[in-house]
Amino acid sequence: MNYQQVINGIHEQVQPLLGLGRQASYIPALAEVNPDQIGMTLETLDGRRYSVGDSNVKFSIQSISKVFSLAMAFSLEGDEIWKRTGREPSGASFNSLVQLELEFGKPRNPFINAGAIVIADILLSRLANPEEDFLRFVRTLADDPAIDFNLEVAQSERQCGYINAAIANVLKFHNNLIGDIEQVLQFYYRMCSIEMTCCQLAQAFLPFADHRHEFNYEGVHLTTSQVKRMNAIMQTCGFYDEAGDFSFLVGLPGKSGVGGGIAAVCPGSYAVAVWSPRLNAKGNSVAGMKMLELLTTMTEESVF
Secondary structure: OOHHHHHHHHHHHOHHHOOOOEOOOOOHHHHOOOOOOOEEEEEEOOOOEEEEEOOOOOEEOHHHHHHHHHHHHHHHHHHHHHHOOOOOOOOOOOOOHHHHHHOOOOOOOOOOHHHHHHHHHHHHHHOOOHHHHHHHHHHHHHOOOOOEOOHHHHHHHHHOOHHHHHHHHHHHHOOOOOOOHHHHHHHHHHHHHOEEOHHHHHHHHHHHHOOOOOEEEOOEEEOHHHHHHHHHHHHHHOOHHHHHHHHHHOOOOEEEOOOOEEEEEEOOOEEEEEEOOOEOOOOOEHHHHHHHHHHHHHHOOOOO
16 A cells, blocks of 8 residues: 555645634634644554654644543553443533533543543552653653643643533542542643644554554553453544544544544554644544545545
């Protein structure tokens, strides 16, 4: 497969979409990003890398970080983790208070905001140095020690994070949050603020595409069965209430973020990362979704 030719063609085809959608303006720091940038990187399990566009520009990965935090918590807790968060698609907004309250403080899955806040709480309660451990884990996956939090973005989110604060309080009320609310939210925002390029993100997701080798990075150990289950959650829950459309149109396990990035894996073959800041109404990158749809259509490679 000539992946470079494929992604070059995709890059050309999606140019008319770059003016559609809008950035996540409710996070002031993200509203300042140039919305006309677009990048894509595909990395194969045998070490070949293909890139196009702004693939070396750093962006805030936001909710894509929830895959990394889930991996750490799953390694620490095993199946005990599912006592505190479910595994079902939300079918509702990623920050829904109504759903959380109706379900008595147990988030529908670990990728909506409520679930990710619970995961942050688990890591804070289990790790001596959670921020340092999380950052070291991501750096190791991406094989790049330069990756870091963007504290300006984290602070920007905290200053306008009223709904997340409400979610944390509901979790606390239902005894599903152990730590101090402010500390948990600060850690959550810092994880979301990590900046990566498409190249770094594709590299970091590559271990999730490989079920044939041990997943053991910075003390985060997952069995092949656990990696497969994480892929299943990415497939069914990785795109909020647009997960069904993503499965239908793309057919890969993946995770999006409101920074405009999407990372996905084709198990046994490759990891891919795309980035374009303008989002649709569900909070997913307009051009990014189309790039991945074209990728699996043109290559005829998906999980289905």
